[in-house]
Structure formats: structure tokens, C-alpha cells
Amino acid sequence: MIVCEGLTKTFGSITAIQDFNIEIPDGRIFGLLGPNGAGKTTTMRMLSCLIQPTAGSAHIDSYEIGKKEDAQKIRGMIGLLPEVPGLYETLGAYKNLDYYAQLYGIPKTQREESIKTTLTNLGLWDRRNEPVGGFSKGMKQKIAIARALIHDPKYIFLDEPTASLDPAAAKMVREYILELKSQGDTILINTHNLSEAERICDTVALVKNRTVKVGSPKELARGLFARTISITMQKIPPSLLKDISSLDFISQAQVNGNQLVLNVRNPEEDNPQVISWLMKQGLQVQFVTEEEHSLEDVYLKLIEEGGR
Numbered sequence: 001m002i003v004c005e006g007l008t009k010t011f012g013s014i015t016a017i018q019d020f021n022i023e024i025p026d027g028r029i030f031g032l033l034g035p036n037g038a039g040k041t042t043t044m045r046m047l048s049c050l051i052q053p054t055a056g057s058a059h060i061d062s063y064e065i066g067k068k069e070d071a072q073k074i075r076g077m078i079g080l081l082p083e084v085p086g087l088y089e090t091l092g093a094y095k096n097l098d099y100y101a102q103l104y105g106i107p108k109t110q111r112e113e114s115i116k117t118t119l120t121n122l123g124l125w126d127r128r129n130e131p132v133g134g135f136s137k138g139m140k141q142k143i144a145i146a147r148a149l150i151h152d153p154k155y156i157f158l159d160e161p162t163a164s165l166d167p168a169a170a171k172m173v174r175e176y177i178l179e180l181k182s183q184g185d186t187i188l189i190n191t192h193n194l195s196e197a198e199r200i201c202d203t204v205a206l207v208k209n210r211t212v213k214v215g216s217p218k219e220l221a222r223g224l225f226a227r228t229i230s231i232t233m234q235k236i237p238p239s240l241l242k243d244i245s246s247l248d249f250i251s252q253a254q255v256n257g258n259q260l261v262l263n264v265r266n267p268e269e270d271n272p273q274v275i276s277w278l279m280k281q282g283l284q285v286q287f288v289t290e291e292e293h294s295l296e297d298v299y300l301k302l303i304e305e306g307g308r
């Protein structure tokens with residue numbers, strides 16, 4: 001479990017992140033979202049024991065970040081994909097991975113096997129001996145992801161893992177992240193890709209040098225937007241809009257073509273009442289769907305519009 005309490009980092013007069021409080025239970029995927037300069041990388045670097053917090057605390061299991069005697073233990077439990085891959089450019093892909101595997105004390109046969117599997121999965125086995133300095137941005141990113149996972153860490157920190165990957169590689173990485181979760185690993189991910197975060201994250205924190213909001217993408221959307229249902233009917237009589245507004249749980253109603261769009265309090269309870277009311281009027285309902293608000297809608301409202 002990762003717990004941050006009042007975690008704060010300042011660089012001179014710049015506050016990168018202030019009073020950051022989160023709890024990430026084991027086996028979850030947690031996303032940090034926010035504009036450039038919001039403090040996402042800084043937070044991840046503190047949790048990876050690369051920089052010291054200015055104030056507050058963070059624990060990974062029972063170990064405290066920033067505490068000298070715990071740093072070694074934490075480094076063994078975590079795998080970090082940094083914002084910039086930082087590989088040994090003159091070394092080949094295989095040697096880059098093997099070097100890190102040796103640092104973690106992984107035995108030779110296990111290293112050989114795991115590096116071969118990883119490089120094959122990434123489509124880079126044939127290029128294993130080429131210096132990574134000549135690799136494309138996405139290829140370097142793939143090697144850096146492999147490096148972060150080489151010692152099978154329980155906590156995985158990924159700073160924009162799919163930023164430079166092609167669509168197929170990005171999909172592969174997302175599927176891999178979900179597979180790691182299914183094995184019980186805990187993943188913290190920084191991303192600007194909101195549809196990716198919506199698809200894979202259990203919980204997200206929207207940050208802008210402080211916490212703006214934390215919750216599951218669905219919870220955040222429900223807290224911000226009225227729940228809207230759309231009812232497709234064969235025919236909508238002109239008087240319907242006025243008549244249906246008499247139902248007290250409908251806060252707003254409009255007609256779009258052959259669709260009746262209603263803001264309701266709680267679709268699970270209200271939909272059956274609406275449908276039976278419509279049927280009593282002799283009208284035929286073809287489909288009922290709920291309008292989904294995306295994480296992008298949530299982000300734009302909370303971060304860009306400064307709404308709450």
C-alpha cells in the first residue's frame with residue numbers, strides 16, 4: 001500500500017506539489033493527471049527515493065520515503081520508468097537490460113531467459129546487439145519499460161509510458177499493465193492520455209501543484225454532471241415535453257429528433273417510472289441509454305475551467 005500524507009516539494013520559490021494526500025491499495029492502478037508542470041513527475045520521483053520531500057510523508061508498505069535506512073528496501077520493491085528513458089546509449093539493448101538485472105542480483109540463467117522473452121515480446125530480439133543510441137524514441141521507451149520491470153517489482157511507477165509509442169505498442173503496454181495488476185502489482189501512472197487513464201485506472205488524482213480531485217473516473221463524472229438518459233421512441237408527440245416535465249425527478253428535458261433527453265436524479269430508480277409513464281401515454285420506447293461523461297469532460301471542467 002502507498003500512503004502519501006501532506007507530501008510537499010518545493011524548488012526554491014516554486015511549489016511543485018503541495019499537501020498531496022492519497023492512499024493506493026495494493027493491486028490497483030492509480031493515475032496522476034494534470035497539466036504540464038503540475039507536479040506529477042516530482043511526486044513520482046519522491047516516491048522513488050530520487051528526491052527528498054520538503055514536507056509531509058509517504059510510505060510504501062511500512063517503509064518511509066526520504067528515510068535513509070528505508071531507501072534501499074524501497075528501491076528493491078519499486079520499478080520506475082522515468083520521464084526520460086536514460087539508457088546507456090553505447091550499449092546494446094540486451095546489455096542495457098542485463099546490466100540492470102545484474103544490479104538486482106538476478107542469476108545468469110534467469111536473466112538470459114527473461115531478457116530473451118521480454119525483447120521478443122517487444123519485437124526487438126533481432127536488434128538486441130545494436131547500441132540503443134541508434135534506436136527510435138519508441139524503441140528506447142520499450143527498453144526502458146522492460147528495464148523498470150526486470151526485477152519483478154511489486155510497485156511500478158510509469159511516467160508517461162505510452163507517450164512515444166505507436167498505437168499497437170501503446171495497446172500492448174496497456175494490456176501489459178492490466179496483466180501486472182491481475183498479478184497483484186500496484187501501478188502508479190502519469191499520463192496526459194485521458195482515454196488511456198479512463199480505460200485502465202481504478203482511481204485518478206487530478207493535480208495542479210495541489211490535489212484538485214481524487215476518485216474513480218466514473219465517480220468524478222457523476223459528481224460533476226447530472227445523469228442524463230436518452231430515450232429513443234418511434235414517435236414523439238409535440239405536447240410530450242411539457243407533460244413529462246411534471247414528473248418531479250426530471251430536472252431538464254429536451255427533444256432531439258426522435259430522442260427524448262432527460263436529466264434524472266438516479267436512472268436505476270427513475271428509468272422504470274419514466275418508461276411506464278410513457279407507456280401509459282400510449283407511446284413506444286425503442287431504446288434507453290445513459291449518456292456517459294468522459295474523463296476528458298471531467299478534466300476540462302476541473303482543470304481548465306477551474307470548476308468544482
Ligand SMILES: Nc1ncnc2c1ncn2[C@@H]1O[C@H](COP(=O)(O)OP(=O)(O)OP(=O)(O)O)[C@@H](O)[C@H]1O
Pocket residue numbers: 011014015016017034035036037038039040041042043083
Ligand atoms: N529539479 C528541479 N529544479 C527546479 N524546479 C523543478 C525541478 N523539478 C521540477 N521542477 C518544477 O516543478 C514543477 C513541477 O514539475 P514536474 O516535472 O513535476 O511537472 P509534471 O506534472 O511532471 O509536468 P509534465 O506533464 O510537463 O511532465 C515545475 O514548475 C518544474 O519547473
Ligand SMILES: [Mg+2]
Pocket residue numbers: 040041042083159190
Ligand atoms: Mg512529468
